[in-house]
Amino acid sequence: MESLLDKIAHCVEEGKINRSSPYPPEMKDQDGADELTQWAVKQGISPDDILQNGFIRAMDKVGKKFSEHKIFVPQMLMSAKAMSVAMEHLKPFFQSGETKRRGVFIIGTVTGDLHEIGKNLAAMMIEGSGWEVINLGKDVRKEKFVQAVHKHPDCVVGLSALLTTTMIHMADTIRALKEEFPQLRIIIGGAPVNQEFCDNAGADFYAADPQAAVVYLKQLS
Amino acid sequence: MTGKKRMDIAMHCGQPDRVPVMCQLSIGHYFLYSGIDRLTIWFTSEGFADALIALQRRYNFDGILVNLHGRPPDWKKYVENIEEQNDEICVRWKNGCYTKFPADDNPHYYQADGTVYHPELSEIEPEKLYYIDPWQISGINYPFTWDFSGEERSGVNFFPEYINDTIKKVIEKTNGAVSVHGEVYSPFSQLLELLNYEEALMALLMDPGKIHACLEALTQGTIHLGISEAQSGADAVLISSAFAGSGFLSREQYEEFVMPYEKKVIRGIKEKSDIPVYTHTCGGIGDRLDLMMDTGTNGIDTLDPPPLGTVEFENAIAQTKGKVFIKGNIDAVNELLNGNEEIIRNAVMKRLNIAKAGGGYILSTACSVSPRTDPANLELLGRLGIENGRYD
Numbered sequence: 001m002e003s004l005l006d007k008i009a010h011c012v013e014e015g016k017i018n019r020s021s022p023y024p025p026e027m028k029d030q031d032g033a034d035e036l037t038q039w040a041v042k043q044g045i046s047p048d049d050i051l052q053n054g055f056i057r058a059m060d061k062v063g064k065k066f067s068e069h070k071i072f073v074p075q076m077l078m079s080a081k082a083m084s085v086a087m088e089h090l091k092p093f094f095q096s097g098e099t100k101r102r103g104v105f106i107i108g109t110v111t112g113d114l115h116e117i118g119k120n121l122a123a124m125m126i127e128g129s130g131w132e133v134i135n136l137g138k139d140v141r142k143e144k145f146v147q148a149v150h151k152h153p154d155c156v157v158g159l160s161a162l163l164t165t166t167m168i169h170m171a172d173t174i175r176a177l178k179e180e181f182p183q184l185r186i187i188i189g190g191a192p193v194n195q196e197f198c199d200n201a202g203a204d205f206y207a208a209d210p211q212a213a214v215v216y217l218k219q220l221s
Numbered sequence: 222m223t224g225k226k227r228m229d230i231a232m233h234c235g236q237p238d239r240v241p242v243m244c245q246l247s248i249g250h251y252f253l254y255s256g257i258d259r260l261t262i263w264f265t266s267e268g269f270a271d272a273l274i275a276l277q278r279r280y281n282f283d284g285i286l287v288n289l290h291g292r293p294p295d296w297k298k299y300v301e302n303i304e305e306q307n308d309e310i311c312v313r314w315k316n317g318c319y320t321k322f323p324a325d326d327n328p329h330y331y332q333a334d335g336t337v338y339h340p341e342l343s344e345i346e347p348e349k350l351y352y353i354d355p356w357q358i359s360g361i362n363y364p365f366t367w368d369f370s371g372e373e374r375s376g377v378n379f380f381p382e383y384i385n386d387t388i389k390k391v392i393e394k395t396n397g398a399v400s401v402h403g404e405v406y407s408p409f410s411q412l413l414e415l416l417n418y419e420e421a422l423m424a425l426l427m428d429p430g431k432i433h434a435c436l437e438a439l440t441q442g443t444i445h446l447g448i449s450e451a452q453s454g455a456d457a458v459l460i461s462s463a464f465a466g467s468g469f470l471s472r473e474q475y476e477e478f479v480m481p482y483e484k485k486v487i488r489g490i491k492e493k494s495d496i497p498v499y500t501h502t503c504g505g506i507g508d509r510l511d512l513m514m515d516t517g518t519n520g521i522d523t524l525d526p527p528p529l530g531t532v533e534f535e536n537a538i539a540q541t542k543g544k545v546f547i548k549g550n551i552d553a554v555n556e557l558l559n560g561n562e563e564i565i566r567n568a569v570m571k572r573l574n575i576a577k578a579g580g581g582y583i584l585s586t587a588c589s590v591s592p593r594t595d596p597a598n599l600e601l602l603g604r605l606g607i608e609n610g611r612y613d
Contacts (some may be wrong), residue, residue: 015426023426072471074422081423112323114337117418164554164591165249165325191504192554192591194528208528 015078059128236580249592
């Protein structure tokens with residue numbers, strides 16, 4: 001029989017947010033990740049177990065399917081949405097320290113760049129792999145990244161840019177961050193970015209897609 | 222042979238005297254290198270027309286894409302003040318909203334509280350949609366109205382009189398020497414701009430029925446605009462469909478949400494004019510060239526090569542030759558922005574070797590030329606195309 005955690009994982013993988021969500025049509029009028037997670041918490045299933053065997057397991061499959069072009073951005077967004085709604089039920093346990101995540105990941109689109117879909121997809125996948133994600137948003141100045149790292153000195157930072165005009169600000173931001181935090185790990189990604197740019201800019205890892213960032217972060221934690 | 226004639230032959234899959242050269246330049250590139258100030262380019266039809274022509278002449282392009290619509294002549298009456306700080310200009314409007322102008326990128330329009338407005342899908346009544354222009358001077362609004370007049374328009378009166386002023390001015394000033402192209406946003410692009418990308422992409426799955434109703438309504442306005450561009454003298458209409466590649470959608474989603482509406486747009490424009498209509502889709506289109514051709518498009522623009530896209534150019538040419546014209550494939554970032562003389566030379570020669578024979582090819586970057594691309598690189602591209610693109 002399918003366990004409650006299997007059901008949660010299935011809802012996240014399929015993007016079933018809650019009972020009222022019409023997607024996917026074959027799961028119409030069924031409980032979604034929201035209700036099932038709430039129920040799991042009430043049943044006393046450990047939040048760690050929910051995180052690992054519900055969310056992380058599902059998002060790992062989602063990331064792989066996305067990398068293999070078996071699903072596309074709309075489905076991935078639905079999975080991430082289902083996970084983030086369900087994750088709300090675990091927030092009290094994160095705040096009390098009862099449940100620990102793999103680390104803190106700070107992400108933002110660099111200054112001047114107003115595009116955030118790629119950055120948000122990466123943020124969702126990384127959160128789904130067990131990291132606490134602090135999403136600074138778009139058009140983020142380097143000073144704001146530095147300020148955020150001061151609060152979380154053991155974090156990993158992700159920088160995103162879609163435009164060739166703004167990718168140059170990545171290098172500035174990396175310089176500013178590395179100057180104050182030489183040990184800090186920085187991941188970069190975005191359409192115009194490549195490995196050569198990553199090497200020249202002094203970042204630690206170039207993530208060609210969100211799953212690549214997840215795999216890299218797994219090695220660190 | 223004029224550039225206009227050369228482009229026309231190539232766009233009909235024929236072989237002119239040489240391969241035409243024409244790149245789409247980003248607005249930021251005009252800001253930086255046309256010699257005309259940002260506000261004049263963005264807010265005036267005349268200023269943008271002059272910028273388009275200045276760089277077409279400098280780079281020896283055979284055509285011009287007019288990728289901003291005409292502007293209201295009275296825009297200044299809505300301005301509260303204009304502030305300049307460092308490299309950035311901020312235009313504050315009397316309604317409390319503001320537009321920020323970076324030195325090298327498209328300006329963005331903000332609400333008074335600093336947010337960018339997007340309506341929720343639940344607010345939208347599909348029958349109130351007709352056309353969404355994300356780059357009009359007062360940004361996205363709903364129900365969509367042009368500029369700051371707040372005047373609700375519908376049907377045949379939807380588009381303001383000034384909408385094609387830039388096209389008309391470019392045609393007048395170039396006097397038939399170059400091919401002048403208008404642009405419309407695909408219904409799918411309009412929807413993504415209206416709702417914001419993430420919300421719109423999730424809505425494809427959550428409420429496909431309503432999405433189809435929205436796309437159907439936007440298709441009607443898109444046809445209307447395309448016809449009006451043709452009637453204003455444009456030599457071709459480009460459908461800007463940036464989000465329809467495999468970076469966003471599967472082939473099946475493309476078939477459901479993009480293809481039927483672009484097919485209708487193309488058919489609708491062609492029913493009232495005989496100019497070519499072609500499609501610009503960025504990124505990953507290597508897996509869907511057949512579907513794009515099935516829309517009835519006359520040409521395919523961009524064809525981004527890896528790593529930015531997924532188009533293997535030899536395969537693409539083999540698949541499309543003689544059926545549609547091809548424009549693009551030079552990597553705007555890795556070859557043109559970051560390239561040196563040797564890289565650019567190799568890039569041009571490679572494309573000409575693959576695509577020149579038999580005609581129907583326009584030498585161009587895949588996606589738009591990045592703002593800070595050195596003009597010398599574009600001059601070189603133009604020169605190499607002219608020197609090596611001859612058919613005789």
